[in-house]
Amino acid sequence: MGEPSVICLECRKFRKGVSENGTPLSVCQVCRRFTRAIEERAEADRARRERARLRAEQAERRARRRDVWGSASDSDDIFPPHPTSSEEYMSMIQAEAAM
Numbered sequence: 001m002g003e004p005s006v007i008c009l010e011c012r013k014f015r016k017g018v019s020e021n022g023t024p025l026s027v028c029q030v031c032r033r034f035t036r037a038i039e040e041r042a043e044a045d046r047a048r049r050e051r052a053r054l055r056a057e058q059a060e061r062r063a064r065r066r067d068v069w070g071s072a073s074d075s076d077d078i079f080p081p082h083p084t085s086s087e088e089y090m091s092m093i094q095a096e097a098a099m
Contacts, residue, residue, distance in 0.1 A: 010035075 006017035008028040015028035025032065083091070 004017040004019070004024050005014060006024075006026055006028060007014050008031050009026045010031040011028065013028060015030065018025045018027060018029050018032040020032075027035070
C-alpha cells in the first residue's frame with residue numbers, strides 16, 4: 001500500500017498526506033512541516049517562560065529565606081573582615097612614622 005494522498009485542508013491542494021503516530025492527518029507534508037515548526041517554536045517558548053518563572057520563584061524563596069535567617073552579606077556588617085598581613089604591616093609603618 002502506498003502513501004495516502006489528501007486534499008489538504010490548509011492549502012487545498014491534492015498532495016501526499018501525512019500520518020502521525022499511525023493516524024492519517026488531513027494535511028499535506030508541506031503544510032504539516034510548517035505547522036510542526038510553529039508548534040515546536042511555541043513549545044520552546046513555553047519551556048523558556050516556565051524556566052524563567054521557576055528562576056523567579058527560586059530567587060523569591062532565596063530572598064525570603066535571607067530575610068528570615070539572615071545572609072552572609074548581613075554578617076559581614078557585624079564582623080568586619082580581618083586585615084591582610086600587608087594591611088597590618090602598612091598600618092605599623094604608618095604608626096611608626098607618626099611617632
